Amino acid sequence: MEKAGRSSDDHTQLVRNLVRMHGGGAPENFHATADGGGRICVRGPCSVAFYPLQAWLSRFLRHLQLGYFSPARSVRPGHAVP
Numbered sequence: 001m002e003k004a005g006r007s008s009d010d011h012t013q014l015v016r017n018l019v020r021m022h023g024g025g026a027p028e029n030f031h032a033t034a035d036g037g038g039r040i041c042v043r044g045p046c047s048v049a050f051y052p053l054q055a056w057l058s059r060f061l062r063h064l065q066l067g068y069f070s071p072a073r074s075v076r077p078g079h080a081v082p
Contacts, residue, residue, distance in 0.1 A: 008033040015042055015060065022064050030069070044069035 011032035019027040029045040040056045042049050047069045051059050063069065
């Protein structure tokens with residue numbers, strides 16, 4: 001479960017470390033912030049995703065592994081990425 005009071009810098013560092021471990025491109029292009037509404041926003045080089053605080057890491061990792069943050073993956077306008 002997410003710890004209360006974690007800073008955006010902590011979230012960003014965690015996301016960048018996961019990207020680095022996964023080999024998913026340039027970690028410095030990833031940023032993460034908590035929006036105060038119980039969600040985490042992760043911005044990558046070509047995608048943005050919002051995750052609920054509970055279990056956000058597993059969902060982010062799944063998306064990272066599936067290439068949703070990869071510039072090579074294209075999504076048609078108006079279509080959500082599952």
